[in-house]
Amino acid sequence: MNKLNTKNTGLARIIIFPCKEGFRAVCLDFDLIEDGETRKEAENNIKEAAVGYIEAICKCNLDSHLLNRPANKRYWKLYESYLDMLGNNTKKLVSARLKKLSLYVFPMGVANI
Secondary structure (H helix, E strand, O other): OOOOOOOOOEEEEEEEEEEOOEEEEEEOOOOEEEEEOOHHHHHHHHHHHHHHHHHHHHHOOOOHHHHOOOOOHHHHHHHHHHHHHHHOOOOOOOOHHHHOOEEEEEEEOHHHO
């Protein structure tokens, strides 16, 4: 199991994938969702949202449990499927959606804000 995020350390895991209206970015650890017309726009939007979220929790001295608010299980399943695909050395059919998914992991902490 993953170590819990704190105000001093942790990870913000983000997945980005195509959707009907462009791209969707989901921060799995904070349950934040942002959309964009392009992958880059979705990435920038979710990064801005995640940094603002972390800053607000730290600056307002809010409870650290807010840094461990998991996203919907369907997004975690997509993330886990993607990790399985990356770790699997055998050739197998992979859904087109999974092939287009991007994964970002950002270290976080007060020093990074």
